[in-house]
Amino acid sequence: MFKMSQYDSISVERRWQKMWKDEEIYHFDPESEKPAYSIDNPPRYTSGSLHLGHATGYSLIDFAARYKRMRGYNVFFPLCFDVNGTPIEVKVEKKHNITKLDLPREEYRKLCSEYANGFVDEMTHHFEILGESMDPSIYYQTDAPYYRRITQISFVELFNKGMVYKAAFPINWCPRCMTALADAEVDHKDNVTKLNFIKFGIAGKSGHVMIATTRPELICTCKVVAVHPDDKEKQHLIGKELVTPIYGRKVKVIADPKVDPEFGTGNVMICTIGDKDDLEWVMKYHLEMEKGIDEAGKMTELAGKYVGMPVKEARAAIIADLKASGILVEQKDSPQQVSVCWRCSTPVEFLQVPQWFLKTLELKEQVLKRADEIKWYPEFMKIRLQDWVNSLEWDWVLSRQRIFATPVPVWECEECGEAVCATEEQCYVDPTTDAPPVEKCPKCKGKLIGCTDVFDTWMDSSGSSLYNTFWKRDDELHKKFFPMSMRPQSHDIIRTWAFYSILRAEQLEQSIPWEDIMIHGFIMAPDGTPMHSSVGNVINPIPILENHGADALRYFAASCSLGTDHAFREADVTRGKKLANKIFNIGQFVGRFFDSKPSKTGVFRESDKWIISRYSETREAVTEYLDQYQFDKALKEVESFIWHEFADNYIEMAKMRKDPAVKYTLYNVFLRSIKMLAPFMPHVTEDVYQEHFAKYEKSKSIHIMDWPSSIFVDEEAIGIGRAITEITSAIRAWKSEKKMPLNAELSKVEIIGEDVLVLEKASQDITETSKIKDLIFLKKAELKEEIVAIKPVHAKLGPAFKAQAKGIVAALSALSPKDAVNSITPAGLKITVDGEKMTLAQEFWEAEKRLTLDGKTVETIQLGNTLIVLEI
DSSP states (O other): OOOOOOOOHHHHHHHHHHHHHHTTTTOOOTTOOSOEEEBOOOOEEOSSOOOHHHHHHHHHHHHHHHHHHHTTOEEEOEEEEEOOSHHHHHHHHHHHTOOTTSSOHHHHHHHHHHHHHTTHHHHHHHHHHTTOOOEEEEEEETTSHHHHHHHHHHHHHHHHTTOEEEEOOEEEEETTTTEEEOGGGEEEEEEEEEEEEEEEEETTSSSEEEEEESOGGGGGGEEEEEEOTTOGGGGGGTTOEEEOTTTOOEEEEEEOTTOOTTSTTSOEEEESSSSHHHHHHHHHTTOOOOOSBOTTSBBOGGGGGGTTOBHHHHHHHHHHHHHHTTOEEEEEEEEEEEEEETTTOOBOEEEEOOEEEEOOGGGHHHHHHHHHHSEEESGGGHHHHHHHHHHOOSOEEOEESOSSSOBOOEEEETTTOOEEEOOTTTOSOOTTTSOOSSSBOTTTOOBEEEOOOEEOHHHHHTTHHHHHTTTTTOHHHHHHHOSEEEEEEEGGGIIIIIHHHHHHHHHHHSSOSEEEEEEEOOEEOTTSSOOOTTTTOOOOHHHHHHHHOHHHHHHHHHTSOTTSOEEOOHHHHHHHHHHHHHHHHHHHHHGGGOSSOOOSOSOOOHHHHHHHHHHHHHHHHHHHHHHTTOHHHHHHHHHHIIIIIIIIIIHHHHTTOOSHHHHHHHHHHHHHHHHHHTTTSHHHHHHHHHHHTHHHHOOSOGGGSOOOOOOOOOHHHHHHHHHHHHHHHHHHHHHHHTTOOTTOOEEEEEEESTTGGGGGGGHHHHHHHHTEEEEEEESOOOOEEEEEEEEEOHHHHHHHHGGGHHHHHHHHHHOOHHHHHHHEETTEEEEEETTEEEEEOGGGEEEEEEEEETTEEEEEEEETTEEEEEEO
16 A cells, blocks of 8 residues: 554653643533533542453543543543542551551551552553543542542431431341441352251250251351241151250241251251341241351350350361260261352351441332433343342441441430431541530430441442532532433442442432443453452553553453453454554555645545545444444444555555545545544544644644534445445455556456446546556457367376377377367367377366457456456
8 A cells, every 4th residue: 555654652652641631631621511421430449550451441431431522522531539448458457467456546547548549649640541531630539538528418418318227137247357248248159068967956855856057156046946847757846846956055946938848957957147048037037136256257155165266166166076976967068159258258247236227128119210211331231230129138238347438427325325417517527536516415415426337338439420410519510410421330330339329319319320321341361261360360451551552452442342241352452553553654644645624626536435425424333333332333333444445445546646636535534534533542543633634623632623524425426436446456356366566557457247337437546546558348248268278187097098198198289279179079079099089078188268358368357247357
């Protein structure tokens, strides 16, 4: 096409990143009259370096932001960080080999803050080198008093509405983090444990009943034993009392249909509390709650001699004792799913610890209705939210027994337990250090003690749409911008961030939080397996950025369709780098054609009208895809058009021209094409724009220009253009096959077919592109096929005719083309060998033929119903 140069992606990207920052290209203007497009950007968690999933996810969000900015929207895309919660505490405790109990609260909080904030500058830099168009002028982080204030005010409103309450209800508890967990914070892992077959005595009688349990350490809290009501072998036990081993407690045998008679022995030990089944039975039968395990995951005094032991040690010790006494009869492997903390993977216990709850169950139907008002991309992801909401059985546990998070703004009476909530004016407030709104308990005049609990991190996160729209900061701006335009997030937090955000918007604003929700998947290792640091297959994106550039990595991100997990493909990054280099070189070529902005003058050839029409069609398709967040399909359309139709075909037709029409076409089609590519590959498109177009367009950046419009669509020109490209491509391939230079001139080419006469309009494009001296279009032509020689098939002649084969070869060589034609019969070829006539079957010879047109030798290329005849 033309001489290629190498695009220096790294230096180019750094130059434009600095310009965007210095010129404040991406700043949001709250006073603007433009329609707003607000993104509820996921605050990046500050607990470690950037990984490939972040690079991909935030690039997808950036595609939407850049596209909407070019569509004329005032884009709200905040730079933000999540600086809160248990994950940071876990890492700090590991780093310093401490627990939250080892330091004063303020000192512990300071360590967490220093650790988390230590990543902010590095992460901000990572966003910059990725080419993210986040706006630092609307920066926030969730540990800041200005953000925590909004969380606390939302709680105050819910408290005053009677939507929150405190109760001692059994909840998920992480002994390692020493805090309550919501169901959504509990993960499940496959495990194989031991099913222990243990003898329970029968009160007042000899003999025993065998019970199988995976949790012998909870025998100390056994309340009843249950059997299935239809289990005939167990009917005689119902109503009797059994005696627990070690502790000698009498427990009644009941019948319950939830018992699985096929599991273990069919006799189930119900304790307080081993799992959710236990919890369900405890609530159903109003059993007394006893605490065998404490908040630190150690056995309580109820466990007797095992008191103070961690659960795992206590289990081993009690099994050993049961074996020694002959009470443990047998052990079998038993597969199970273990509930573990989502952050530290410690097995979760059910404990009855007083907690703050937000009423959730009574709003399930309303949340589902609001979910239906939101547009889901992709639509099928809404099912995950619906399934989660329908599965909920308990209200949301708001409180956590941690330190580095937003404090619950409540003081409680030391005497009667009355709760006094902060006022809106007080927030942000820390009840452990700040005074309550009243001096004494309003109920009994007792002393008020500050609550030491903090909020679940999702209480902060689910208020992001409120904070972003100036809730409780500027009423006019809040009305203007709420609900937000779009929430982007991964599918794994639909049950947390998406659900809680919809719930809170309904409770506080009786509204949806955003109009659209865009759900992306995970990035997997190249072999399709999840990436984990423990496996050693995590891919660090920074070397990719340094070696290939951000545009190349963003190309990979754009190839990932929404809602689906994708294996990392380095080939896509390489392809992205090649595309960036291609765009740069096209710019170098196109830029030679104009020294001012071309006007729409001159005579437009069919090739001009074709490429303009194809651009316009591509623009419509790309726009429709981007409106639906289908970035992969949009990029595919843009790339295919620029690379194949514009570069490979149109430029080949245009490169020898200098007329006004070609200048207009090259300028407008290429500029508009790189505008379509700009959301995906912002650096190379900015570079090409600044070098070749900025002096004529006067816009400071391509990224704040208007989205390109269509020019026109000429259906006839599209058909002609398609035929031109097929013909010129076929001739180019034919020349390559013949090892001819591509610029070698062809004396005469005839294009033959019923519908080819319309191509006469494009004869100049075809002749100039394919270097044809004489081009003729014909509906029909008489091609003749001539035999020029008869060739022997030696591999078959020798074995069949042996000594006679030599004479046959001589006879074939002596035949003139004319004689050969007259000698061919259906049975074969008549020849004379050594004076004897014979008919030689077709398998022993072949006719060498040539095509002629008007007596001249030609070759042909068949393209569907069109024949290209090339004179040699």
